[in-house]
Amino acid sequence: MIMTSYIPAFSDNYIWLIQKENSPYIAIVDPGDAKPVLQAIKDHGYIPVAILVTHHHSDHIGGIRQLTQHFPMPVYGPANEGIASITNPVVEGDIVRLEKLDCSLQVLEVPGHTRGHIAYYTDKSLFCGDTLFTAGCGRLFEGSPEQMYASLEKIASLPDDTLVYCAHEYTLDNLTFAKVVEPDSEALQTRIINTIAARKQGLATVPAPMSLEKATNPFLRCHLPSVISAAENFALKRLESGAETFTIVRHWKDTLD
Numbered sequence: 001m002i003m004t005s006y007i008p009a010f011s012d013n014y015i016w017l018i019q020k021e022n023s024p025y026i027a028i029v030d031p032g033d034a035k036p037v038l039q040a041i042k043d044h045g046y047i048p049v050a051i052l053v054t055h056h057h058s059d060h061i062g063g064i065r066q067l068t069q070h071f072p073m074p075v076y077g078p079a080n081e082g083i084a085s086i087t088n089p090v091v092e093g094d095i096v097r098l099e100k101l102d103c104s105l106q107v108l109e110v111p112g113h114t115r116g117h118i119a120y121y122t123d124k125s126l127f128c129g130d131t132l133f134t135a136g137c138g139r140l141f142e143g144s145p146e147q148m149y150a151s152l153e154k155i156a157s158l159p160d161d162t163l164v165y166c167a168h169e170y171t172l173d174n175l176t177f178a179k180v181v182e183p184d185s186e187a188l189q190t191r192i193i194n195t196i197a198a199r200k201q202g203l204a205t206v207p208a209p210m211s212l213e214k215a216t217n218p219f220l221r222c223h224l225p226s227v228i229s230a231a232e233n234f235a236l237k238r239l240e241s242g243a244e245t246f247t248i249v250r251h252w253k254d255t256l257d
Contacts, residue, residue: 002103002123004165006204007040009033012169013059014206016127017046018101025049025100029120029127030167034063038070049100053077053086054129055117060167061085078109080116096120110155112148113138119155124162125207128155133166134208135191136174137219139254145247149222152246156220160211171195171205174217177253181218181230191216222246 007015009032016029017040027050031037041048048071053061055078064075064085076096079089090096092109105120110131119128130138131148132155140148175192182188191212195205214220221227222245231248232239239245 002101002125004125004207006206007036009036010059014165014167014169014204015063016165016167018052018098018103018122018125018127019046020101020103023101027052027098027101027103028067029165030054030060030129031063031067032059032061034066037063037067041071047071047100049073050096050098051075051077052096052105052120052127053083054119054127054131054167055114056081056083057114057130060129078116078118081114090118092118108154110151112140112143112145112151115142117143117151121158121162124159125165126155126158126162126210127165129167131155131166132164132213132217132219133168133174134164134171134206134213135178135217136170136253137217137250140250145250146243148250149243149246152219153242156210156214158210160209160214162210163207164210164213165207169204169206171208172199177256178216178218180256181249181252182221182226185216185226187215218249219246222249 003019005017009015015031018027024047026046029052074088075086076088077083077086079091090107094107096105105122108119110119113130172195222242228245231245234252235248
């Protein structure tokens with residue numbers, strides 16, 4: 001069984017570490033900044049064996065060169081984004097095998113935030129970068145709404161006990177918008193209370209189980225009457241599909257950010 005921990009970076013990034021229990025070997029997910037990672041390696045005696053990249057944005061890849069200078073290791077990442085530091089490009093269906101961690105990760109292509117964005121799934125843990133956030137989803141910088149909706153549908157098909165390891169601490173902000181979409185949701189109100197309490201204690205709200213995302217994340221609920229109705233009221237028109245509803249809900253949040 002794998003263990004996970006995080007290294008905070010910048011104002012709200014999480015750099016995830018994947019580790020085998022009782023072992024110093026680690027894989028590093030989306031190291032946007034090398035400095036805190038190198039400090040964690042020094043403090044804990046970690047031995048890094050791989051870097052996993054989800055997409056090309058600088059806050060996810062900025063530390064790779066410095067880390068690989070100190071610790072030569074393979075860098076896995078999306079084949080379709082032209083990231084120079086990647087040594088092992090991967091696509092949908094590929095399996096990343098990390099022998100020292102006794103771990104295999106399935107690669108999922110989840111475009112939308114960027115054109116070539118990928119996620120890694122193993123042991124009911126999903127490392128999804130900026131595609132799915134806790135209670136939200138990434139902005140559409142390069143992909144289309146239809147692509148992002150299909151990516152979220154793919155992610156939502158994973159087991160309910162899958163833990164979502166996204167790359168940012170955005171939960172409370174995302175819940176504020178979710179409450180606008182579904183103001184009568186008791187599940188949302190409970191999650192907001194719990195999230196506020198966790199943040200007051202300085203605790204991370206990531207990861208979160210997929211079951212909680214399905215109950216409270218409007219971007220995973222675009223097939224449900226409550227979200228469809230709210231989106232139609234915002235758009236002032238009838239919406240014919242989940243993809244259309246998602247397009248409106250994503251635009252709606254963009255207008256409030």
